[in-house]
Amino acid sequence: MPDPIDGVEVDVDAGTLMGSRENGVLVFRGVPYAAAPTGENRWRAPQPVEPWAGVRAATAHEPPCAQPVDTDTTVANFGGVNGAQSEDCLYLTITAPENAQGAPVLVWFHGGAFFLGAGSLGSYDGTANAQQGVITVSVNYRLGALANFVHPALDAQHPDEPQGNYALQDAVAVLEWVRDNIAAFGGDAEQVTVAGQSAGGGIVVNLLSLPSAKGLFDKAIVQSGSLLLPDRPTADAQRMAQEALETIGIGPDVTADELRSISAQTFAASEPLRAGFFFTPDPAFKPTSTIAALRAGKETDVPVLVGTNRGEKGFAAARTLAALAGDTGAPAFLYRFDHTPAFRAGEWGEGPIHSAELMFTFDSIDRSSWGGERADAADRALADRVNGCWVAFVKMAPGAKDFACADGFTWQAYQPGGSAALIETAGLRMAPADALPDGPEEDATTQDE
Template identity: 90%
Template sequence: MARFLAALAVLTAGLAPLAANAQMPDPIDGVTVDVDAGTLMGSRENGVLVFRGVPYAAPPTGENRWRPPQPVEPWQGVRAATAHEPPCAQPVDIDTMVANYGGVNGAQSEDCLYLTITAPENAQGAPVLVWFHGGAFFLGAGSLGSYDGTANARQGVITVSVNYRLGALANFVHPALDAENSGEPQGNYALQDAVAVLEWVKANIAAFGGDSEQVTVAGQSAGGGIVVNLLSLPSAKGLFDKAIVQSGSLLLPDRPNADAQSMAIKALDTIGIGPDATADELRGISAQTFAASEPLRAGFFFTPDAAFKPTSTIAALRAGTEMDVPVLVGSNAGEKGFAAARTLAALAGDTGAPAFLYRFDHTPAFRAGEWKAGPIHSAELMFTFDSIDRSSWGGDNADATDRALADTVNGCWVAFVKMASDARSFECGDGFAWQAYRPGGEAALIETTGPTMAPADALPDGPEEDAVTQDD
């Protein structure tokens, strides 16, 4: 034993210079909650409760790859929910300190179907925001700092931030999978994950003090596309009562299965996988290989499925058969997409439940030299979540004006989540009355001084192409 301790002392002495600025994390102020699969231990942080790495489905690995989400295996004892699990497989920089364009760095895993839940302590009947991250459907994670739900929780709203399958592990159809199919939905696995999350919320959110009848689905960019698709999925009916779409008005028809299968076969050929590959052989390809292959990484979405996805949302909107729930939708001044948001608002709010349209026009002073055409894609996130100090874009760079606007904008998003589903308007921002949109009507223009209603048709789709400045 003495010899072992002496050797250990030599090893740890060598680590001392590396750990000069390191420290042990603070002790966990634990709190337990019972969900269907067992007991979770989260933590009290900054006056709210946080549960990280909460499984909502079994790992989609091995035989579960390209299958609908499977039930979580119940666990014994108390499961720690105090640290994030790795994001879904995606391309990342070899420098683990450098984030990809989805905000992710470091380790990822195919075992990734986890939630982050931020809730008020002692909540009862709290409304719920279920958040789907952006990232072009092959990047990103629900655990990023910009999506921190602390400000929401302090105003009585529970935030459930989601990891869903990405890339070809999320959107993939192939003849070999057809051949083995036993009647399960095929393709659209990210959308199937989204429905599984909502079913989990319905079954479990009361344990956190939430109201399963007051659930708003929300997302930005690709996450907004997830929300748009939820508006027409039969299996999602009754699982949410409002929707928020930020810079993600994806109004496209579905891709025919035959076309998607042909694209998958051609893409697999680039990594030496022939057209006659079996389902077992396809499942033997590593998740990292799919993420690293440019022809494969983004997947081949979205595809029809007679039972799960019988129609596209654009077709449902035109037919008036979409989920009739209030929708808040918009985009940023420094990106394209306002015309699509306006179209979605017009179609979603034409009869029944209203739609609320916005354009985000605030450029932080510290970004004025880069964002010459206005706030770019994703710029609104640290304002809608009031997460400036946790966002990689904010922190000490933000000034008092940014912080005041973040408080106002986050308050408006919370007011929409809390709004009665049959309301035609809502108030926020010290008396701002946000009116429902009608074609030819007004949108909420969110400027540095706060929101005002402005004629929507006078607002351009976005900047001219040569005026768009990308963030680095």
């Protein structure tokens, strides 16, 4: 039997939650922020949580959103998920300091190519953040074709609601939930940083241009997710969805009710359907893409921290995002993560790969499947420093143009032609950003020259 739960109760809008005290912090798992997006709620804007009676246990994770997984339940997919999943998946994990008052908040959106992953994975454990006074809210959002889907049969239903972009609608619903409920956990709804890696970084980038998200966050972190792409025209997305449906025997005359009768696992199992058909414009909800908003200087102007890992492509896009986000008003901070753990040296010959930074930015080595006993003293020391820098950014005072972290390092804002923070085994240092290549292939070319 597991150890007894050291329970703690918190009242939110929908009722009372019972979480647990663990490692000196409070943890609430499986916290609903919207009604289950099933049945009539599939492909609709997030609906309110129905209030519950009594005390609801929040001590165990609910299943991740539906996605393809290995038939061997001991093997995780590329998003880190194995075992059971469910279409009923709009839940949060909240890790908070005990007796917090006015604590800043980090809202985390997981990676996974928009059709994999879960907010409950060990790499995203918020214990180290909470021990430094920051609340972490880690999010499940809809995935794949259940998240990014438009179809003519759905157009006539709920005409007053936005169509498509359901993962982004979930993200806004989370921020509204945080605004309304985070004070119960000791959080400050005026100090909210949105953050994500890979697909989660793409969620954050899109939040920068959503009218409904404006005012719900005051900083943004984008890790390996600078997806500065135009939106896909709705007609193109509808055509792609109809063509993909034909591969599972669904014709163009399908009704909305028939679409909703298709099982979530069918969408996850179908390669043409599983990734969805994102992102699409909507006149009210998504009137512009973020790249267009940035170029016009009309994005939500908040401090942005953005970067990538040395062993992956994407630094050029991160540099572009930093330049556009930090051109006027709030500053942008650019980084490249260069540390390869000793136990990965044989595998990562070109530097740390996609997702390698996560157990450092969260200081979650012992909870992440990437680290644990294989990590050495250098890994642990760097994780402490890097996590401290992420926490320092979350706590950064309004109007600041730089911030200090990692035992005296000053992280300076980026301007075109300026510097990025290099995160190396020995610590952090500023280095000319234009001299850093986009990825490992260019790195090798530069070394050969």
